[in-house]
Amino acid sequence: MMTLTKVAVVLMSGGMDSAVAAALVRQQGYELAALHVMYGHRTAGRERQAFSDICSTWGIVRRLEVSIDYLRAIGGSALTDPTLPLPEGRLDREGIPPTYIPFRNANLLSIATSWAEVLGAGAIAIGAVEEDSSGYPDCREVFYEAFQRVIDTGTRPQTRIQLLTPVIHFRKSQIVRAGAELGVPFHLTWSCYSREDIACGECDSCLLRLRGFREAGLPDPLPYARLPQWV
């Protein structure tokens, strides 16, 4: 098996955080292999389009699109179960929000690691954000430290895959600024949990994004159906 230590498998949802994470990994000198996972969630089609557009802009030819419908069959999240209502957007919620998809990121990292081991890639990367985000347990650094050990013990002895979380401690405004410096095509990214035609401006994900742009002092190039008063 080849060893291309400067290849990194990057999980790219089509959203802002993973696009900036990918740009930071690219800046470190890695060639990107882009992995997009669809799991039957509400805005899967629009995110896939965003993923494809970003990859084309950056000339990423090594791409893998994976569909794991079982997360929808398993349910338990307002993002994959259409019978559960999306919560009203708010940024001061306590606890785990109903949009949490149980153990989703372990599923994504496992796919990324399988692909990385076959490619001989030296890293996998994910755009998880710990503090300034939705409060999902699988977005915390402690989870990624634990997963690194799973990679080290569950792959071939000669396999070395580093798990990168380049934006884990960024505030959203730092993500916006870093992306702007690195030329991330924010107009191609998609963050809305709710709509696929135009961003709603009301769900948690739109509110987090809008607050990030506001705090960074930069305009969000996406059009919104409705903007909160503070924008």
Place this chain on the structure above:
Amino acid sequence: MMTLTKVAVVLMSGGMDSAVAAALVRQQGYELAALHVMYGHRTAGRERQAFSDICSTWGIVRRLEVSIDYLRAIGGSALTDPTLPLPEGRLDREGIPPTYIPFRNANLLSIATSWAEVLGAGAIAIGAVEEDSSGYPDCREVFYEAFQRVIDTGTRPQTRIQLLTPVIHFRKSQIVRAGAELGVPFHLTWSCYSREDIACGECDSCLLRLRGFREAGLPDPLPYARLPQWV
């Protein structure tokens, strides 16, 4: 969310090891929720039949069948890539055999954990065997200890899921004996890597199984196309 601490999600391939693992977990008083994962490997159809037959025999109604074709797309294993030849069966091979599917068991455990968290199950179980087996890195206890930490950090704070590996240190002969004592329907299980009509008797998996029955002093109820001289 309900908490049914006495439910265990058990990964059941249709093979002997996972059937005995399931029987041991059942003996501990757990109600079983049976999870079968198809990943485009050579004998997927026959194994699914075995899974279904075992569940019916035991009256397991909570079943989930999941298809993850991406492992075939990723490749890198003689079990999922039909262009790679299955190695000649032998039990004295050094190193990782070409039937290793990169990081497969992390993918399986992630699915099991997602389902367990939604069910409110208190355990997940897998029939991995460390010493007397094929030498896959993701069949070692150290890997499962690491994964337990990933479960603890990557799920809701109130979620408690114990990862059970009831046969991890069993020799194959112990698995056969334990299964015989617990009434495991060995005639319904399927272990062959190569054929779906009748077990080949030549691949690593058939040889390990046959050696287990021989060392246990019990007859294997499955018919074989060809038996090694030592049986």
